[in-house]
Amino acid sequence: MRWAMLPGEAGWNELQPLSELVYPPEVMATIVWRDVTWAHAAWWVLVYREDRLVASAGLHLREARHDGARVRIGGIGGVMTHPAERRRGFATAALQRAHDVFAEQGAQFSLLFCEPKNFAFYGGRGWSRFAGTVTVDQPGGRGPFTIMTAMVSSVSALAPSTGTIDLCGLPW
Numbered sequence: 001m002r003w004a005m006l007p008g009e010a011g012w013n014e015l016q017p018l019s020e021l022v023y024p025p026e027v028m029a030t031i032v033w034r035d036v037t038w039a040h041a042a043w044w045v046l047v048y049r050e051d052r053l054v055a056s057a058g059l060h061l062r063e064a065r066h067d068g069a070r071v072r073i074g075g076i077g078g079v080m081t082h083p084a085e086r087r088r089g090f091a092t093a094a095l096q097r098a099h100d101v102f103a104e105q106g107a108q109f110s111l112l113f114c115e116p117k118n119f120a121f122y123g124g125r126g127w128s129r130f131a132g133t134v135t136v137d138q139p140g141g142r143g144p145f146t147i148m149t150a151m152v153s154s155v156s157a158l159a160p161s162t163g164t165i166d167l168c169g170l171p172w
Helices: 008-022 091-102 116-123
Strands: 002-007 043-049 052-066 069-081 107-115 133-138 142-144 148-153 163-168
Touching: 002 008, 002 052, 002 091, 002 116, 008 043, 008 052, 008 069, 052 091, 069 091, 091 107, 107 116
Parallel strands: 069 107, 133 163
Antiparallel strands: 002 043, 043 052, 052 069, 052 163, 107 148, 133 142
16 A cells, blocks of 8 residues: 555546545435535645555645634545555545644644544544534525534544534635
8 A cells, every 4th residue: 555645636646546436426416415515625645555546535735713803724635545445444544644744734633524424433543523613605694504513523632512614715
């Protein structure tokens, strides 16, 4: 296994075939978050098995607010694993590299949005469900993001478990 870090657009161009494999049109038609406007990742962690891309995680760093106080959050989105390569630690490796980057960049905690089917996966890797409110921007305005559950993980400070996190922008 090896990994690479690519900036946003270059990373997306590299992983687009993986995304189309994981989320073909018939799957996308059933996904609750299909109509959300997402922020573009600043960086992508790409994990390879030999020369084949098998997993990814999109990285975001943002100055946001928790209960009105400024916080530096590391965001994770676009976690995908090739269907034939699941349960082999590739997504875990991408998450670990993301955590290391967030620590290097001074993030206090990290945040991702999760479907119920993935609670056990992220929970087993130290992530906790955030019991508060997350506010985001969308083309129709700003408001609470309720379509998916936020999960948090500590980086350089203890991740909050309650309160209000304002992402001060689009979700990731």
